[in-house]
Amino acid sequence: MKYICRFKIRFSDTDAYGIVHHSAYYNYFEFARFLFSVDELGFDITMAATEKFPVIESSCQYRRPLKFTTQDYKASVSLKIVDETKLEFSYVILDESEKIKYAIGKTVHVYEDHQGKFSTEFPSFIKKKNFESVDGKDI
DSSP, rough: OOEEEOOOOGGGOOTSBBBBBBBHHHHHHHHHHHHHHHHHHHOOOGGGGGOOOOOOEEEEEEEEBOOOSSSSEEEEEEEETTTTTTEEEEEEETTTSOOOOEEEEEEEEEEEOTOOEEEOOOOOHHHTTTOOOOOOOOO
């Protein structure tokens, strides 16, 4: 499943040369992941107190510098299940035409149960969805 959202670069995301600071890309990833979770997974912000998915791994490959402009950029998000216990979100930061890739990234998450322990079983709002599974099994 692929999901695309639009975002604008904030002036505060840039350095003195108008180039987006490398740390800001993770904010774009998080924004896209949040919208994906709401629109595609049915996540509700009120669930945040009980449904936790901490990041256990992250990476970003910077392909081209993003510069401050007033144009929209796009963040593409996809989700895979890894080893039946992890959610792997993949991201691509693109221009409006989707021809230029500025960055490619990923974050890996696990589900933390109500006792604060990593769980091997996903909550029902994720189980109901059909996502690609790296090990060939759907949840």
